[in-house]
Amino acid sequence: MNIQRFAKQEIALHQIETALELFFSQGDLFSVITLAGAAEEILGGLLQERSGNRGALSSIFQILRPRDGKGAEKDGLSGHELGNFVHMDPHHEAVFLLGRTIEDYVTLTEAPSANMLKFMNKGA
Numbered sequence: 001m002n003i004q005r006f007a008k009q010e011i012a013l014h015q016i017e018t019a020l021e022l023f024f025s026q027g028d029l030f031s032v033i034t035l036a037g038a039a040e041e042i043l044g045g046l047l048q049e050r051s052g053n054r055g056a057l058s059s060i061f062q063i064l065r066p067r068d069g070k071g072a073e074k075d076g077l078s079g080h081e082l083g084n085f086v087h088m089d090p091h092h093e094a095v096f097l098l099g100r101t102i103e104d105y106v107t108l109t110e111a112p113s114a115n116m117l118k119f120m121n122k123g124a
Contacts, residue, residue, distance in 0.1 A: 008042050009108065015039035016101055020115040023098060029090035036097035043104035050108070 019035035022028060102116045112120070 008046060012039040012042040012046075012101075012105065013113070015042075016098075016105060017113065017115055019094075019098060019101075020119055023094060023119070024115070029094045032094040033090065033097055036094065036101045040097065040101040040104060043101065043108055046108055047104060 015035045016039045019032045019039070022032045022035070098119060102112065102119060105116065106112050
């Protein structure tokens with residue numbers, strides 16, 4: 001076993017860069033969503049540690065499992081879910097999550113990568 005120490009910010013950066021590479025190459029959008037969401041969770045925690053307040057940030061689970069307030073919560077299903085299915089526009093969700101995650105990264109580091117700048121300038 002080779003246990004090493006990794007900075008959370010660096011892990012998030014690798015996840016964002018991989019998600020952006022997949023997005024730019026028109027790869028699997030569900031993987032883009034998952035990677036961006038995972039990075040956002042890490043960055044949200046780091047931002048919370050820094051400021052003590054994470055009020056404006058929402059978990060990827062809240063995004064993919066919105067509560068409609070009409071009883072769907074009792075069944076464990078949201079307005080966008082029916083049993084084994086989730087209704088969403090994967091491209092829209094990928095763009096949304098990448099944008100939020102990049103915003104979090106830039107807020108934390110003030111240093112966007114070349115791929116982040118490309119995404120922000122392209123207007124996805």
